[in-house]
Amino acid sequence: DVKVTQSSRYLVKRTGEKVFLECVQDMDHENMFWYRQDPGLGLRLIYFSYDVKMKEKGDIPEGYSVSREKKERFSLILESASTNQTSMYLCASSPTGGGPTEAFFGQGTRLTVV
């Protein structure tokens, strides 16, 4: 089974802190995603990476950056956390080859910025 692992289930950080959310997948998938989930808004794409060191902005990239130095790991960085970044963050991965298939999700990180 594909496994996508997010390093923390719950995080509490202070305003202005630099925050790192880590995600690792074990199925050699080319694509990795970071989504933000807020009530009533569904999942909104923050950033997408289709290869090592390659990234694309999603719908809401402001206030975030990403890093993908190795194929299996995709990090989301909040440069200076703010209270409006309190949310559930979901990492996902999917393969490129072999035709269309679903995205596989991690368990999520619930981040609270105080």
Add this chain to the structure above:
Amino acid sequence: AQSVTQLDSQVPVFEEAPVELRCNYSSSVSVYLFWYVQYPNQGLQLLLKYLSGSTLVKGINGFEAEFNKSQTSFHLRKPSVHISDTAEYFCAVTPSLNFNKFYFGSGTKLNVKP
């Protein structure tokens, strides 16, 4: 551009009753379709997917969905729900020309009452 609409943000239903969760999409190209389920404080888990072939798709936990191209819909159904089906359900699409990107609806919370 693609968009996904889930018209019902919440659906209350009694145990053992049938349920339908609605999903409509908009796209200028053909799409592949997915339904995911999210239990509280968990990631998203795939329920079922439509990639090609029969428009009636069966998934896990007794759920099924029907792809209707003319109505651009992919409604999720279950003939008899259980308390354990209480969760949030997300419809998603990925375009056939770029199935590396996923677009999600805003979610429907299914509340099964005893």
